[in-house]
Each structure stands twice: as structure tokens, then as C-alpha cells.
Amino acid sequence: DIQMTQSPSTLSAFVGDRVTITCRASQSISTYLAWYQQKPGKAPQLLIYKSSSLQSGVPSRFSGSGSGTEFTLTISSLQPEDFATYYCHQYDRSPFTFGQGTKLEI
Amino acid sequence: EVRLVESGGGLVQPGRSLILSCAASRFTFRDYGMYWVRQAPGKGLEWVSGISWNSGSMAYADSVKGRFTISRDNAKNSLYLQMNNLRDEDTALYYCAKSPAGAEGGFLDYWGQGTLVTVSS
Numbered sequence: 269d270i271q272m273t274q275s276p277s278t279l280s281a282f283v284g285d286r287v288t289i290t291c292r293a294s295q296s297i298s299t300y301l302a303w304y305q306q307k308p309g310k311a312p313q314l315l316i317y318k319s320s321s322l323q324s325g326v327p328s329r330f331s332g333s334g335s336g337t338e339f340t341l342t343i344s345s346l347q348p349e350d351f352a353t354y355y356c357h358q359y360d361r362s363p364f365t366f367g368q369g370t371k372l373e374i
Numbered sequence: 375e376v377r378l379v380e381s382g383g384g385l386v387q388p389g390r391s392l393i394l395s396c397a398a399s400r401f402t403f404r405d406y407g408m409y410w411v412r413q414a415p416g417k418g419l420e421w422v423s424g425i426s427w428n429s430g431s432m433a434y435a436d437s438v439k440g441r442f443t444i445s446r447d448n449a450k451n452s453l454y455l456q457m458n459n460l461r462d463e464d465t466a467l468y469y470c471a472k473s474p475a476g477a478e479g480g481f482l483d484y485w486g487q488g489t490l491v492t493v494s495s
Binding site: 366367 | 481488
């Protein structure tokens with residue numbers, strides 16, 4: 269199975285900061301990587317797919333990059349509503365695994 | 375907007391069975407792959423199972439393989455998860471989710487609100 273490792277597990281930041289979350293795959297997944305945001309008590313929401321494609325309706329301050337085994341999610345200028353938990357997800361090969369999550373907090 | 379509504383969760387004893395359902399609406403259900411993803415209390419997301427648009431292909435996480443069966447009824451716009459021989463570690467909120475493609479693998483563009491399964495004696 270492909271293991272997905274996110275870093276850091278927790279990230280403290282301020283409104284207006286630029287932040288980057290990293291996701292590493294245990295083997296190459298090309299660009300078959302998605303990012304989701306989850307707020308407490310809510311279902312996850314898709315932010316990014318195919319490593320760098322922005323889902324419709326998602327603010328442009330979110331961006332993704334990477335290929336192979338290393339990927340990043342960047343938020344260019346944190347807004348109060350961005351404080352949440354973020355998950356990466358590989359969909360190259362079954363079983364289609366998630367990272368353990370990165371909690372972004374103030 | 376796409377609507378996914380899960381049901382069937384509840385309290386069940388270890389070793390027993392449960393069937394989860396997901397009612398889909400506001401999109402052409404038969405065209406898309408569908409998935410189950412779970413989240414144990416206070417933990418991260420775990421992909422459980424996926425099924426292609428025509429039920430021709432299914433996939434399972436190692437942790438549920440041989441115990442859980444995913445199925446769908448395109449005439450009823452419904453997705454199911456038959457869960458047998460339940461274990462304590464299956465306790466989680468189970469989400470139904472949709473792929474933008476027809477295969478059993480892919481990213482998840484819409485999610486339901488989940489149904490809670492608690493396995494306990």
C-alpha cells in the first residue's frame with residue numbers, strides 16, 4: 269500500500285501568513301493527489317485535485333504543486349476561515365490512502 | 375447542488391452486521407464512481423471502499439477486505455456498504471462520497487454528512 273505522510277502535523281500561524289503543508293508518498297503517484305479541508309463537525313471539502321488544479325469555487329489563495337512523491341499545499345494569505353485540518357489523498361493506486369492530516373491553528 | 379445522505383448507522387455489538395445506505399440526488403448517479411470514507415472519533419480520514427459506475431470494479435482497504443461489501447443500485451440512486459463481523463476499530467463516522475469520474479478510484483468532489491457506527495458490547 270502507498271503510505272502518505274504529511275508534515276507538519278500541527279501548524280500555528282496568523283491571519284495574513286503564507287503557509288505550506290507537505291505531503292510525501294511512499295512511492296511515485298504521478299500527479300494523482302488531492303487536498304481536502306475539514307472544519308470541526310463538518311464533512312471534508314475538496315480544494316485541489318491532480319496536484320495543482322483548483323476545484324471550482326475554492327479561493328485562489330489556495331494552490332498545490334508537486335509530482336512523483338512530494339507535494340505541497342500553499343495558502344498565500346491566511347484568512348480566519350482557513351483554520352481547519354487539511355488532508356492529502358492519493359488516488360493513483362488502490363487502496364486510495366489519505367495522509368494523517370495537518371491541523372492549522374492560530 | 376449534489377446531495378448525498380447517509381443512513382443506517384447505530385450501535386452494534388462486535389461480530390454483528392450492519393448495512394449503510396447513501397441516497398444520492400441532483401446528479402446523474404449512474405455515471406460516477408462512488409466511495410465510502412470513515413473517520414474514527416478524533417482521528418483522520420480512512421478510505422474504505424470504492425465502486426465504479428457500473429459495479430464492474432470495486433476496491434477495498436486492507437482493514438475491511440473480506441468483511442465489507444460495497445454495492446450500488448443505479449435505478450434507486452443508492453450506494454450501500456454491507457459490514458459484517460464488525461470490530462471495535464470499525465467505530466467511526468462513515469461518509470459517502472462521489473468521484474467526478476466513473477472508475478472505482480479517484481478524488482472525491484462531493485461528500486455527505488456521514489452516519490455514525492458504534493461497535494461496542
